[in-house]
Amino acid sequence: MARYAMVIDTKKCVGCMDCVVACKTENNVPESFNRDWINFESIGKFPELHLEIRSERCNHCENPPCVHCCPTGASHFSKLGGIILVHHDLCTGCKACLASCPYDARFINPEGYADKCTFCTHRVEKGMNPACVSVCPTHCMYFGDIEDQQNQVSKLLASRKYITLIPEAGTKPHVYYLI
Amino acid sequence: MNELYSTRNNNLIDPYVHVWGWEIPVYLFLGGLVAGMMIISGYFIFNGRYKEEKCSCNFLPIISIIALSLGMFALFLDIEYKVHVWRFYTTFQITSPMSWGSWILIIVYPALAAMFLINPNNMLKEKIPYIKKISEFFSKHPYLVKNIGIGNMILGGMLGIYTGILLSSLVARPLWNSSILGMLFLVSGLSSAAAFVHMIAKDRYERELLAKADNSFLVIELFIFLLFFIGLFTATQVHIDAANLMLSGSYAPVFWVFVIGLGIVIPLFIQSLAVNHKIQHTPVAPILVILGGLLLRFVIVEAGQYSKWITTTLAK
Amino acid sequence: MNSLSRRRFLKISSATVVTAATLSGSWSSIVRSAEKITDKSEKGIRKVATYCDICFWKCGAIAYVKDGKLWKVKGNPLDPLSEGRLCPRGTGGVGAHFDRDRLKSPLIRKSHRGEEKWIEVTWNEALDYIAEKMIKIKSNYGPEAVALFSHGIGGNFFKHTLKAYGSPNISAPSFAQCRGPRDVGFRLTFGEDVSSPERTDIRNARCIVLIGSHLGENMHNTQVQEFAEAIEKDASIIVVDPRYSIAASKAKYYLPIKPGTDLALILAWMNIIINEELYDKEFVDKYGFGFEQFAAEVQQYTPEWAYPETTIEPDVIRATAREMALHKPATLIHPGRHVTWYGDDAQRSRAIAMLNALMGNWGRKGGFYYPQSMDVVAYPYPEYPKSEKGKVDNPDNKYPFAHETITTGIREATLSGKPYPIKGWLVYATNLLQALPNEEETIKAIQNLDLMVVVDVIPSEIAGWADVVLPESIYLERHDDLNVEWFRDPFIAIRQPVVDTPDDQKPNWWMAKKLAEKLGLGHYYPWKDIDEYLEYRITNSGYDYNELKIKGIIQGEKQPIYFDEGVPVEFHTPTGKVEFYSLQLAQAGFDPIPKYKKPKEGPHGYFRLLYGRAPVHSFSRTQSNPVLNDMMNENEIWVNTNIAERYGLENGKYVRLKNQDGVVSNRIKIRVTERIRTDCVYMVHGFGHRSKALRSAYLKGASDAQLITKYEVDPLMGGTAMNVNFVTFEMEV
Ligand SMILES: Nc1nc2c(c(=O)[nH]1)N[C@H]1C(S)=C(S)[C@@H](COP(=O)(O)OP(=O)(O)OC[C@H]3O[C@@H](n4cnc5c(=O)[nH]c(N)nc54)[C@H](O)[C@@H]3O)O[C@H]1N2
Ligand SMILES: Nc1nc2c(c(=O)[nH]1)N[C@H]1C(S)=C(S)[C@@H](COP(=O)(O)OP(=O)(O)OC[C@H]3O[C@@H](n4cnc5c(=O)[nH]c(N)nc54)[C@H](O)[C@@H]3O)O[C@H]1N2
Numbered sequence A: 001m002a003r004y005a006m007v008i009d010t011k012k013c014v015g016c017m018d019c020v021v022a023c024k025t026e027n028n029v030p031e032s033f034n035r036d037w038i039n040f041e042s043i044g045k046f047p048e049l050h051l052e053i054r055s056e057r058c059n060h061c062e063n064p065p066c067v068h069c070c071p072t073g074a075s076h077f078s079k080l081g082g083i084i085l086v087h088h089d090l091c092t093g094c095k096a097c098l099a100s101c102p103y104d105a106r107f108i109n110p111e112g113y114a115d116k117c118t119f120c121t122h123r124v125e126k127g128m129n130p131a132c133v134s135v136c137p138t139h140c141m142y143f144g145d146i147e148d149q150q151n152q153v154s155k156l157l158a159s160r161k162y163i164t165l166i167p168e169a170g171t172k173p174h175v176y177y178l179i
Numbered sequence B: 001m002n003e004l005y006s007t008r009n010n011n012l013i014d015p016y017v018h019v020w021g022w023e024i025p026v027y028l029f030l031g032g033l034v035a036g037m038m039i040i041s042g043y044f045i046f047n048g049r050y051k052e053e054k055c056s057c058n059f060l061p062i063i064s065i066i067a068l069s070l071g072m073f074a075l076f077l078d079i080e081y082k083v084h085v086w087r088f089y090t091t092f093q094i095t096s097p098m099s100w101g102s103w104i105l106i107i108v109y110p111a112l113a114a115m116f117l118i119n120p121n122n123m124l125k126e127k128i129p130y131i132k133k134i135s136e137f138f139s140k141h142p143y144l145v146k147n148i149g150i151g152n153m154i155l156g157g158m159l160g161i162y163t164g165i166l167l168s169s170l171v172a173r174p175l176w177n178s179s180i181l182g183m184l185f186l187v188s189g190l191s192s193a194a195a196f197v198h199m200i201a202k203d204r205y206e207r208e209l210l211a212k213a214d215n216s217f218l219v220i221e222l223f224i225f226l227l228f229f230i231g232l233f234t235a236t237q238v239h240i241d242a243a244n245l246m247l248s249g250s251y252a253p254v255f256w257v258f259v260i261g262l263g264i265v266i267p268l269f270i271q272s273l274a275v276n277h278k279i280q281h282t283p284v285a286p287i288l289v290i291l292g293g294l295l296l297r298f299v300i301v302e303a304g305q306y307s308k309w310i311t312t313t314l315a316k
Numbered sequence C: 001m002n003s004l005s006r007r008r009f010l011k012i013s014s015a016t017v018v019t020a021a022t023l024s025g026s027w028s029s030i031v032r033s034a035e036k037i038t039d040k041s042e043k044g045i046r047k048v049a050t051y052c053d054i055c056f057w058k059c060g061a062i063a064y065v066k067d068g069k070l071w072k073v074k075g076n077p078l079d080p081l082s083e084g085r086l087c088p089r090g091t092g093g094v095g096a097h098f099d100r101d102r103l104k105s106p107l108i109r110k111s112h113r114g115e116e117k118w119i120e121v122t123w124n125e126a127l128d129y130i131a132e133k134m135i136k137i138k139s140n141y142g143p144e145a146v147a148l149f150s151h152g153i154g155g156n157f158f159k160h161t162l163k164a165y166g167s168p169n170i171s172a173p174s175f176a177q178c179r180g181p182r183d184v185g186f187r188l189t190f191g192e193d194v195s196s197p198e199r200t201d202i203r204n205a206r207c208i209v210l211i212g213s214h215l216g217e218n219m220h221n222t223q224v225q226e227f228a229e230a231i232e233k234d235a236s237i238i239v240v241d242p243r244y245s246i247a248a249s250k251a252k253y254y255l256p257i258k259p260g261t262d263l264a265l266i267l268a269w270m271n272i273i274i275n276e277e278l279y280d281k282e283f284v285d286k287y288g289f290g291f292e293q294f295a296a297e298v299q300q301y302t303p304e305w306a307y308p309e310t311t312i313e314p315d316v317i318r319a320t321a322r323e324m325a326l327h328k329p330a331t332l333i334h335p336g337r338h339v340t341w342y343g344d345d346a347q348r349s350r351a352i353a354m355l356n357a358l359m360g361n362w363g364r365k366g367g368f369y370y371p372q373s374m375d376v377v378a379y380p381y382p383e384y385p386k387s388e389k390g391k392v393d394n395p396d397n398k399y400p401f402a403h404e405t406i407t408t409g410i411r412e413a414t415l416s417g418k419p420y421p422i423k424g425w426l427v428y429a430t431n432l433l434q435a436l437p438n439e440e441e442t443i444k445a446i447q448n449l450d451l452m453v454v455v456d457v458i459p460s461e462i463a464g465w466a467d468v469v470l471p472e473s474i475y476l477e478r479h480d481d482l483n484v485e486w487f488r489d490p491f492i493a494i495r496q497p498v499v500d501t502p503d504d505q506k507p508n509w510w511m512a513k514k515l516a517e518k519l520g521l522g523h524y525y526p527w528k529d530i531d532e533y534l535e536y537r538i539t540n541s542g543y544d545y546n547e548l549k550i551k552g553i554i555q556g557e558k559q560p561i562y563f564d565e566g567v568p569v570e571f572h573t574p575t576g577k578v579e580f581y582s583l584q585l586a587q588a589g590f591d592p593i594p595k596y597k598k599p600k601e602g603p604h605g606y607f608r609l610l611y612g613r614a615p616v617h618s619f620s621r622t623q624s625n626p627v628l629n630d631m632m633n634e635n636e637i638w639v640n641t642n643i644a645e646r647y648g649l650e651n652g653k654y655v656r657l658k659n660q661d662g663v664v665s666n667r668i669k670i671r672v673t674e675r676i677r678t679d680c681v682y683m684v685h686g687f688g689h690r691s692k693a694l695r696s697a698y699l700k701g702a703s704d705a706q707l708i709t710k711y712e713v714d715p716l717m718g719g720t721a722m723n724v725n726f727v728t729f730e731m732e733v
């Protein structure tokens, strides 16, 4: 069975937010909310600095607390390659999942349900890349099935050094950052 | 030093998580209080004290039902998709404490009702003959009554623990990542309940008993706090930071002054004097205990949301 | 479009893209073409090919309309500029259509100028009013007394109307406030401009030197895409910037230079490269002029000399010079774009040109290629009337090397009435109050006018000062002229309407045509509408207009762009060579070889105000775009951690900035950071709008333009240097 993952090359990413804008228009994410965002993390003292730029979003965790804690089954593993989704009509807006996500990737949609990145399931189903991946002007985002060794993402993870966010939390994220 | 600049600014999430306001602490407190009252009245029923006219186990159930309903109303107020609230009861999610909780609450109501019907006050018996019949039925089956007592004690225990587990299951908040939280909330619930009963009990014996019980609960609570913090301090840095939020950080004043000082130590002192007949019993101590219990929930919920895993991936 | 043409569209597009891919040899474009095909149109979805106008790069785009509502814009895979991917501003372009603050109908001033009180009028009333005034001005002062400020391709038809009217005074801030000094510096050295889009072969460079160019924040699409490609190919990157920019974070060498001292660094680099004989001897011997004098003169500029000026360690200067030489000729010292910094800008740009010449990268892979273009016939118009007075902006050739019209020169003339009075301003798509330094001078000039017209899409600051405001439809709602670009791969692009205008807005071509008619110049517009105009130009150039409308882009034959591909080696300088020593400069009384002079320091306790770009905004034009406003709704003032401590500035709190002339800014959020020097502060340009009608952006953040009261004029070409202002902090209470 497929296991979709996103691989983002922090060496090429310039933090331009095109991925955020694209998500906004593609999924018409409500004003003043974002499903993805950029973290600029710098270390050192001027001028000896190192800057890591990360385009972040739901990590579609292998071991997702948001799904475990959901009282209604609204948060669930979709059949499509382990993507984590929310059934709007099952969601009570109890916010347990918001509180349980170590990445604060979720928010409450003004309509009342828990909202977050869907890995653009509606596009992936059609064999397209997620919107953010498809616009990235630096081509630093990759999307695909990590179960498939021939896939670009698998090759990148095999050949490059990478990190995931807060591995200590034990969530087993599926957004990988090449460093 | 690390400098983190984020472009995210989502309501309830940024700059720091604040998904839960006053409703959840109030709900957790009332839940704990009811749990305590169930255990206490369950115990009295179990050891047969319910036959006494003045036994608090004859009016605690009705108070519990009211308190619990208020708590669930607070929870309802917090829910963002109110028209979907019934979804809690279209499924049971075994990994979700919240799902467990919603079903426990459903069982709690009949249990409390049963307790209430064992020995309802005469006025009601006169008014509704049906109720009279039931209570007569119970008096003919003492064995059954005992089990109702036991059932309520067990349910009370589950309810009390659940109010803590609900939080401790939320991985993302280091302060809550402690299995002891369940115990803490249970004991705190018991002490609040004991204090409450101690305050309103008509029966002198019960007052003495519960004052004593309350003191021991408070002592245990202090001990559990100790374990709670030891647990955090022996875990990772983020857990240590979380613990410090309460011990020395922005939440320390409320915690030390209201939760520990006025909520536990002072009433413990007053009540010790009272049980040793050095002074009269007054409602002061119990009220402090109850307020302490309430504030405990507030501090834990607030500080917990504030505590977070650090996304820093760069070597320090 | 009918299914047949769609199938054809897909066939052609995929085909062309794949060849394009094999040409550029990058796997990613193959992936893109695959994606394009799978991106099959669903029901309820309509796609229209056009090109973007959120900035002047003009990337080819495909707009999606879902159930009659504008949905999203993506890059056109056929477009060599975007290669199918827009920058964040382009992606957010849809917001311009939904902007709640848009101008809705023509307005005529009710009270005195700048008060933003209006009467809504019909198009006829508005244009009659303008025509009447213009005719009066013409009879009293001559046609030259009306000037046009116009930025971007949308201005083409207004330019046509004004030329027909008889005025040569047409100008854009893209010269004297932007790239003018760079183009002059390169003309003086190579005899040619760098032009826009820049002819920089970033994609193939092995070593890239960025002097201020903050690619990644500066989001000129092709530049950023090629920069990322270079990073992927491990090009060695050297960034010179007082601020640790995004580009700096990608660099092998980051040089945190003292602001205003770049020329010293460049001279020192050239000193090393010459003395260690690291330059491309063959190129210099064959094509260079005056190398000996030059070599002799730079002897004085040792790294040790440059160190106290620039604060860059001598060994770092040496190491970076050698790094550049190592990769020559595929070493590109980026010429920059907005180079109007300190007043010695044309000379600094010339020094950059000379450094590039030492790398021998002109006309070579990884350096500066020769852009190609397709020949598309112009529409045959009657002769324009000749102006005997000549242009007003540069009296008796005060700035001998200005090859374009100087905006601030026109402003100067409007103020002084010399060499002759200017009585009317037409302002098309340029927010002069944010674009020109010293807004007070601009406002004073406006007060001298008999007619002030602004054509805009939103109530910008400049619109607030107009007598007549004409609301234009945004780029997704209109046609514009063809984009016949000079680029690596020649192409023609069309802009065509995707959705209707929400209100009574009109396209520029319609206004310009109507105005001409009202001025009695109708015969200059023989065509009925722009569709006819465009069709004429395309068909008479031998291309298929329908194909263009469907594909949005027609690509031309790939042509040689490097010397070794057969581009003839010619330098259009007086000596016909690459001039290390410039006789024309000497004759005009300037340094034939650039000389360094120290930048003027600011008052004690003041910090140099630097400014730049945010990736999600264009100048002052996108702050009210709901999508982009959502990404960034105010700018911040970057302050070094130590300075913040000393002044008790808290991250996230607000301050006001006071400049050396006592001008106080709107409140701005403090960003305490290690990513900037201690002698300067930095903000993103375009915020702090003071036009009340621009509700969503009104007083959000601070305006650098407002604080730029001081400016240095470049003696060679009249560019206005703006990095010469200093600010201190005024606490918010
Ligand atoms: N202080 C300061 N000044 C600067 C700069 C800086 O960084 N700081 N940068 C300089 C540089 S590099 C440049 S290139 C110039 C740019 O200067 P400008 O080209 O003036 O850029 P903007 O400030 O965006 O002004 C563009 C105006 O056109 C309007 N507009 C947008 N789209 C349309 C349209 O489709 N039709 C019409 N009719 N109007 C439209 C916008 O609303 C806005 O009012 O500024 C220069 N001046
Ligand atoms: N997102 C976005 N991109 C744009 C635009 C936009 O509006 N938005 N505008 C486009 C246009 S027209 C232009 S002209 C370009 C302008 O963008 P660029 O030409 O790339 O950069 P500048 O505006 O010249 O300068 C900004 C950078 O120079 C640094 N700097 C300031 N002073 C000095 C100095 O003394 N020495 C050195 N070495 N560096 C210094 C600043 O820290 C900052 O990083 O951007 C283009 N791209």
Ligand code: SF4
Pocket: A008, A012, A013, A014, A015, A016, A017, A018, A019, A020, A038, A055, A135, A136, A137, A138, A139, A140, A141
């Ligand atoms: S679009 Fe690409 S480059 Fe830009 S921020 Fe997102 S991931 Fe980084």
Ligand code: SF4
Pocket: A057, A058, A059, A060, A061, A064, A065, A066, A067, A084, A100, A101, A102, A103, A104, A105, A106, A116, A171
């Ligand atoms: S990132 Fe958060 S929301 Fe996404 S799957 Fe993991 S825990 Fe759930």
Ligand code: SF4
Pocket: A066, A069, A070, A071, A072, A073, A074, A075, A086, A090, A091, A092, A093, A094, A095, A096, A097, A098, A113, A114
């Ligand atoms: S908010 Fe919705 S999705 Fe999240 S836990 Fe509650 S019910 Fe599940």
Ligand code: SF4
Pocket: A019, A022, A023, A024, A026, A027, A035, A036, A057, A116, A117, A118, A119, A120, A130, A131, A132, A133
């Ligand atoms: S995958 Fe889709 S939903 Fe997720 S961030 Fe990217 S665009 Fe948004």
Ligand code: SF4
Pocket: C052, C053, C054, C055, C056, C057, C058, C059, C086, C087, C088, C089, C090, C091, C219, C220, C221, C222
């Ligand atoms: S660079 Fe960005 S804003 Fe400019 S034209 Fe291209 S896509 Fe549009």
Ligand SMILES: [Mo]
Pocket: C174, C177, C178, C179, C337, C338
């Ligand atoms: Mo510019």
